[in-house]
Amino acid sequence: MNEAIRYSIIIPVYNEEAVIHETHRRLTQVMESLAEPYELLFVNDGSQDRTEEIITELKEADPHVKLLDFSRNFGHQIAITAGMDHALGDAIVIIDADLQDPPELIPQMIEKWKEGYEVVYAKRSKRKGETLFKKWTAALFYRTLRALTEVNIPLDTGDFRLIDRKVAEAMKGIREKNRFVRGLVSWVGFRQTAIEYVRDERFAGETKYPLKKMLRFSMDGITSFSYKPLKLATYLGFFISFARFLYLLVSLGERLFTTSTVAGWTSLIACVLLLNGVILIILGILGEYVGRIYDETKNRPLYILRNRPNVEQREQQEVK
Ligand code: UDP
Ligand code: MG
DSSP states (O other), rough: OOTTOEEEEEEEEEEOOTTTTHHHHHHHHHHHHTTTTTTEEEOOOOOOHHHHHHHHHHHOOOTTEEEEEEEEOOOOOHHHHHHHHOOSSSEEEOOOOTTSOOOOGHHHHHHHTTTSSEEEEEEEEOOOOOHHHHHHHHHHHHHHHHHHOSSOOOTTEEEEEEHHHHHHHHHTTTTSSOHHHHHHHHHHOOSSSEEEEOOOSSSSSSSOHHHHHHOOOOHHHHHOOOOOHHHHHHHHHHHHHHHHHHHHHHHHHHHHOOSSSSHHHHHHHHHHHHHHHHHHHHOOOOOOOHHHHHHHHHOSSOOSSOOSSSSOOOOOOOOO
C-alpha cells in the first residue's frame, strides 16, 4: 500500500505547538510542487504541550501526515533515528520543526539526489537570529570536533539533510545509545555532497536545546568519535609526573646542599592542589567513557512508542 511513497520528511518535535501549523503549511507547499507521493512523519518527542493534539488534528485532515509518538522525551537525536526507522520514502529529509531550516531548500536537495548523491547535507553559511553565545559555542564545537576526530564530519552542518534509503538502512544497523546522528551519517559513507544556506530565525517559540542539552550533545559528539581526550589525559599525566620528578630532584638538592628547606611549604601546597586538579580532570574524562560503556551494556531499546503508529516499517532492504 505504501510502496508508492517517494519522499519522507522527518520532523522531530518537542513542545512545538507554536510552529507546527506553519511548518506543515510550508512543507506541504513545497512537497505539493514536486507532484510525487510523500509523507510528513512527525516524531513527537514526549511534548508536554498541545503538540500531539495538533498533529493528530492535522493527520485527520491531511493523509500525508503521520505521527510517531514517544512515551517521554528521549531527545532530538533519538527522535531522528526513530523517524529513519519508520520512513518509507526512497529519499528521506530530516528537518527541524522550527523553520530555521527552510523547507524551500528540499527541491534543491532532491535534484542533487537525482544526480546520484546519497547524502545531501545543508551547510549553514550564516545563522540568523541566534545569540552570539550560541554562534560562538557552535563554531567552537564544530572545530574541536574536527580537530579531535578521524571521521570527516562537515563543519557547521546540522541534521538538516537528505539521505537515500540505502543510508537509512545502514543506519538501522547502528544502535548505539548516545547518538550523534550527523557523525554517524558521515561514518557510514556513501556519496555525499553539500549545499549552502542561510539558517533562519526560529519561527516561534524558544530553543529546545538549553545549555545542559547542548553540553551533553557535544560530549556525545566528541566521545562517540574520538579517544583523543583519553589519550590527552594520559599525556597530561605523564607530563605532570615528569615535571614533578624534576622538582623532586631540585628539592632534594636544596635539602642536601642548602639550609633553606622550610621555604618549600608554599610550593608543596601548590603541587598538591595542582595534582589533585589534574587527577580530577582525568577521572572525569574516564568517567565520560565509562558511563557510555555502561549505557551500551544495558542494551535498552532506543525509544518506546506510546502506541502503534499509523506507519509500518518498510521491510528490511539489502544495503548495497
Ligand atoms: N527537539 C526534540 N527533542 C528535544 C529537543 C529538541 O525533538 O529534546 C527538536 C525540536 O522540536 C526541533 C529540533 O529538535 O524541531 C531542533 O531543536 P531547536 O530548534 O530547539 O534547537 P536549536 O535550533 O535552538 O539548536
Ligand atoms: Mg532551532
